Amino acid sequence: MFYKADLHIHSHYAKATSPQLTLELLAKWAAIKGIQLLGTGDFTHPAWLKEIKEKLKAAGNGFFYLKNAGDTGFCLSTEISSVYVYGNKVRKNHNLVYMPDIDAVERFNKKLSKYGDLSSDGRPTVTLSSRDLLEMVLEISDHAHLVPAHAWTPWFSTLGSKGGYDSIEECFRDLTPDIFAIETGLSSDPAMNWQWSKLDHLAMMSSSDAHSLHNLGREVNLFDTDFTYDAMFNAVKNKNGFSGTYEFFPEEGKYSFDGHRKCGISMSPELSNKVNNICPVCKKQLTIGVMSRVSKLSDRSVAVRPANAAAFEYIIPLREILSEINGTGVNSIKVEKAYTNAISFFGNEFALLKEAPPDGIRKYDPVLGEAISRMRLGKVNRVAGYDGIYGKIMLFEKDELQKNKSTQVSLFI
């Protein structure tokens, strides 16, 4: 079966998330997006786990469904923040953990609760190192897995410039062979990772890290294998049946360039290098983004796709495309209306973004048709994000849409 899986999301119990992140609305919005499988997120949180147990039923294949309704599958997942000292340095790493059944989750939570307050946040902070966390995961079940989350972001990741390590091996030491994949995160794509030969054996996974319903599926994993928990993870491990990912253009991520948010300074790796990574405004070290970090650690000047590596394609969330076309904010009524109409016409967001033939979209709306064609071809203008500020991906030149409005017949037919 071909399916899309968003395996990193959060519940309404995680900090800075929408109260709408309930199991019912998650299932509903997965269908709107065209996603067949969602991570539950936050299974370490006692109240969220209670909701999971009350509202979901096991399908017998390692996935779960809402008891009363819906075709959306759920997979037991959580994200854990490890904050600890190793090698005289404070390390802050986020890791994703997956479990095959509720019993495994409960045994895991019991052990983990010795290292932090699991009820304080849907994404709990523990004092356990990433390596020791992995050991605990492996001890719980042969079917339990750990994947380093958004592996390159500066503050909270395995390879990040501030809280991370200079290699996967340094972080996971003797247990490194049990790391089979990393989550590339919004600010990096698989090709950036293919610049470093040490990562060649790892699968490159991508999920949304959504803190709201709208952000579900902004990055997603593609599978062509049996719709079961074991088949899915075997596909990733064996690089057979994991078809790849839909990705942000990496510049759109919040940590693409180097920079200082409060000083309004954003620099490409080359520019930042020239000023020794020092902010020209406050004279302190810039927050080193993912592009710089990749070029520092990698050993190839260009990406070399490893044998069996899954493919990837870029997407832009439909709301952002509609926001550019309409010249109004992503949360405006105009965009909301256009979004709802497009979804009811095309069935779901991915059907429009990736599957509908260009001619069909042009017939529905010439400007949207042109936008989607450009996105699929990668013909976009990019303003890179930095130090926590999202970048911007634009499909049209400044005056193009204006000109089109003033003609009788659309320029994009």
Ligand SMILES: [Zn+2]
């Ligand atoms: Zn995280």
Ligand SMILES: [Zn+2]
């Ligand atoms: Zn500064």
